[in-house]
Amino acid sequence: MSVSIERRGRVSPVIRRAVLGMGCPKPRQVRIVTVALAVAVLAVGGWALVERAETVETLLFLALAVSMVGVSAGYLSERYQRRHLEHLSESRDLLQQTVRSPLSVGALLDRLCQIFGAGFAEVVVLPDAPDQGALLVRVRDGRTTETSEAVDENLLADVFSVIVPASLSLVLRAGAGPMQGDAMLARRGLRGAVMAALAVEGRILGSLMVGRCQGDLTPFTEEDRRLLEALAPQVGVTVEKLRLDERINHQAFHDSLTGLANRVLFADRVVHALERRAEPGRLSAAILFIDLDDFKVVNDTLGHPSGDLLLQGVTRRLRRVVRPFDTVARLGGDEFSVLIEDLAGPAEAVAVAERFLEELTGAFDLHGTPVTIGASVGIAIADRPSMTYEHLLREADVAMYRAKERGKATVETFDAGMQQTLERRLRLKADLEQAVSAGELFVEYQPIVALESGTMVGVEALARWDSLGLGRIGPREFIPVAEASGLIREIGRQVLRTACEQAVRWSAGEAGRDLSVSVNLSPRQLLHPDFAEEVATILRETYLSPSLLNLEITESLLVENTATTLERLRALKDLGVTIAIDDFGMGYSSLGELKFLPVDVLKIPKAFVDNVATDERERAFLAGIIGLGRTLDLRVVAVGVERADQLDELRDMSCDLAQGFHLAAPLDAAGVTGLLSSQTVSSAAGPGQPAWNAIQSRPPIGDTSALPRIA
Numbered sequence: 001m002s003v004s005i006e007r008r009g010r011v012s013p014v015i016r017r018a019v020l021g022m023g024c025p026k027p028r029q030v031r032i033v034t035v036a037l038a039v040a041v042l043a044v045g046g047w048a049l050v051e052r053a054e055t056v057e058t059l060l061f062l063a064l065a066v067s068m069v070g071v072s073a074g075y076l077s078e079r080y081q082r083r084h085l086e087h088l089s090e091s092r093d094l095l096q097q098t099v100r101s102p103l104s105v106g107a108l109l110d111r112l113c114q115i116f117g118a119g120f121a122e123v124v125v126l127p128d129a130p131d132q133g134a135l136l137v138r139v140r141d142g143r144t145t146e147t148s149e150a151v152d153e154n155l156l157a158d159v160f161s162v163i164v165p166a167s168l169s170l171v172l173r174a175g176a177g178p179m180q181g182d183a184m185l186a187r188r189g190l191r192g193a194v195m196a197a198l199a200v201e202g203r204i205l206g207s208l209m210v211g212r213c214q215g216d217l218t219p220f221t222e223e224d225r226r227l228l229e230a231l232a233p234q235v236g237v238t239v240e241k242l243r244l245d246e247r248i249n250h251q252a253f254h255d256s257l258t259g260l261a262n263r264v265l266f267a268d269r270v271v272h273a274l275e276r277r278a279e280p281g282r283l284s285a286a287i288l289f290i291d292l293d294d295f296k297v298v299n300d301t302l303g304h305p306s307g308d309l310l311l312q313g314v315t316r317r318l319r320r321v322v323r324p325f326d327t328v329a330r331l332g333g334d335e336f337s338v339l340i341e342d343l344a345g346p347a348e349a350v351a352v353a354e355r356f357l358e359e360l361t362g363a364f365d366l367h368g369t370p371v372t373i374g375a376s377v378g379i380a381i382a383d384r385p386s387m388t389y390e391h392l393l394r395e396a397d398v399a400m401y402r403a404k405e406r407g408k409a410t411v412e413t414f415d416a417g418m419q420q421t422l423e424r425r426l427r428l429k430a431d432l433e434q435a436v437s438a439g440e441l442f443v444e445y446q447p448i449v450a451l452e453s454g455t456m457v458g459v460e461a462l463a464r465w466d467s468l469g470l471g472r473i474g475p476r477e478f479i480p481v482a483e484a485s486g487l488i489r490e491i492g493r494q495v496l497r498t499a500c501e502q503a504v505r506w507s508a509g510e511a512g513r514d515l516s517v518s519v520n521l522s523p524r525q526l527l528h529p530d531f532a533e534e535v536a537t538i539l540r541e542t543y544l545s546p547s548l549l550n551l552e553i554t555e556s557l558l559v560e561n562t563a564t565t566l567e568r569l570r571a572l573k574d575l576g577v578t579i580a581i582d583d584f585g586m587g588y589s590s591l592g593e594l595k596f597l598p599v600d601v602l603k604i605p606k607a608f609v610d611n612v613a614t615d616e617r618e619r620a621f622l623a624g625i626i627g628l629g630r631t632l633d634l635r636v637v638a639v640g641v642e643r644a645d646q647l648d649e650l651r652d653m654s655c656d657l658a659q660g661f662h663l664a665a666p667l668d669a670a671g672v673t674g675l676l677s678s679q680t681v682s683s684a685a686g687p688g689q690p691a692w693n694a695i696q697s698r699p700p701i702g703d704t705s706a707l708p709r710i711a
């Protein structure tokens with residue numbers, strides 16, 4: 001209908017509104033028409049009577065004319081009121097409808113333009129949270145725009161400095177003040193406006209405005225202001241609902257801590273990116289899989305609030321290295337992912353990853369504690385048409401693991417060779433959890449021998465897994481998988497309890513004398529705040545003398561987390577257990593600090609023992625470590641002794657203890673008991689002629705019936 005009217009030519013806005021039934025004459029117009037009518041009637045009637053000079057009739061006429069004008073004005077005013085109410089109820093219907101349909105803010109503003117005969121309408125919705133933008137929906141000459149804008153001074157001034165002093169609604173005319181009002185009209189290119197606050201339950205959510213564009217000279221009136229004021233609460237409710245919907249929507253697809261896309265949204269974006277890739281002229285896409293190195297350590301030592309702060313800091317730095325339209329997601333814990341679309345080539349993805357690692361080099365301030373963290377990044381390129389989201393993510397995940405294996409803080413791009421590793425690791429991850437609960441894990445014990453006396457003085461407990469499907473899997477393979485999946489704490493607990501129970505059995509009779517037991521700890525166990533308590537409970541429940549328990553920690557733990565590690569170690573020492581540094585010399589800890597550490601034993605790795613009998617420099621190095629241990633009153637264990645000549649060298653250097661296949665391989669508990677009973681024979685053989693190698697025995701792989709089960 002509006003189209004046909006436009007075609008007929010220029011139509012005055014009042015008539016147009018009357019014809020369309022979208023507007024109504026204003027009281028001012030009603031009054032003008034009424035007065036004009038009255039003046040016309042009076043003029044004609046008065047002139048006729050004056051002509052005939054009849055005073056009484058003239059007076060009667062005047063009375064009639066006045067009452068007629070009164071009746072007409074009343075009638076018109078009542079009509080106006082009725083129309084006004086009609087519009088009000090019409091507007092409310094419209095608003096109620098918008099409550100049900102969240103996409104109609106634009107339509108709602110359109111309707112307001114029609115109701116007020118205006119070319120401009122606007123809703124400003126202030127953000128819920130400081131880091132979000134304000135929502136601005138505008139209709140100008142029938143075109144709707146919706147933007148999100150940073151809340152700057154102007155925007156706040158528009159909403160608060162203009163509306164609040166005016167008791168939450170006002171009429172503005174260009175040049176008529178207040179100053180802020182003028183500035184606001186100028187910013188929007190308006191001649192005048194009527195404006196009201198959007199307030200719900202006393203909270204100002206934003207503002208609602210209807211405005212006259214430059215060519216429109218009709219001013220807004222007090223009635224307009226009242227009408228808009230009447231409509232504003234309804235708009236407020238609509239907006240509130242919209243915000244709620246948006247919040248719910250946001251919560252469903254974003255991570256609440258970092259505000260990044262969550263797994264669901266990320267998957268959706270990747271799926272669409274893969275679809276778009278099929279379009280002609282489209283470039284490839286890639287995903288980066290990022291895992292922070294040792295984040296759990298930060299979380300366990302400094303607490304979760306610091307961990308959260310770190311994740312937020314990492315998020316900010318990650319955003320800095322990607323383009324605004326790249327999707328950054330937090331997939332959970334310390335895992336992030338980035339989708340890069342329109343990729344010129346793999347090198348571009350590598351460059352992004354390297355920029356990120358560079359960004360990470362500066363320390364984060366976590367509640368006053370400076371913390372540096374690295375990350376391992378795996379990249380997968382969507383270079384095959386058949387590629388799915390799951391494919392891509394898995395490949396990036398595998399590449400990330402390869403990066404971790406290569407020494408952390410590195411970037412790796414997936415290649416076909418990694419596929420096998422991927423399949424194996426996935427299988428291990430899936431099977432391990434079941435294996436732990438099904439009792440597929442067990443413990444073997446490798447004797448530790450005092451070199452001087454040739455006596456077995458202790459054993460090292462080593463976790464074993466005979467998988468029903470995959471055969472025997474070594475701890476070097478499954479322990480990292482357990483560490484990554486969090487299972488390590490449970491495995492560690494079970495190994496510890498089993499080893500303690502067994503040590504009690506040996507001490508209580510099977511061996512007839514004390515035998516200490518060494519248990520390996522993973523950093524996640526040691527750094528857990530409850531760990532010392534857990535050890536205390538196990539010692540209490542198994543009745544093992546604490547002095548017979550030796551806990552082995554890795555040297556790298558001391559380097560990376562000195563303060564917390566020290567605290568935890570002291571708590572353990574307070575229980576009466578001893579502490580060993582495993583693989584000593586590999587982790588580059590400061591030897592100077594060694595004297596301050598609450599440790600009792602240094603374990604020298606096999607790599608340093610291998611060439612001790614053949615390489616003079618290696619021999620000198622080993623002699624240095626043994627000398628250091630003696631100076632600091634620490635016992636030294638050489639691990640990985642495979643030959644008699646190595647043993648002789650170690651004895652010459654006055655090394656205290658040794659462990660290795662030449663002495664005995666890891667055995668089941670019964671094997672160790674057997675060895676203990678033959679000890680007298682060995683002792684009788686005298687130092688230098690250990691008899692352990694003669695008794696080496698491994699249970700056949702797969703035959704686990706005789707093995708001590710964990711827990």
Ligand code: C2E
Pocket residue numbers: 446461462463464474475476479492495520521522582583606639640641642659660661662666
């Ligand atoms: P580790 O603590 O250094 O344990 C010594 C490793 O050296 C054992 O390997 C042992 O079998 C091996 N070994 C000992 N003597 C010789 C020798 O003469 N020649 C050779 N070639 N190897 C020798 P295993 O049992 O495979 O354990 C590997 C690593 O897995 C352990 O190294 C330890 O770091 C870890 N691990 C084992 N059990 C556990 C556990 O219960 N918890 C944790 N967190 N880690 C464990």
Ligand code: MG
Pocket residue numbers: 460520552582
């Ligand atoms: Mg060890």
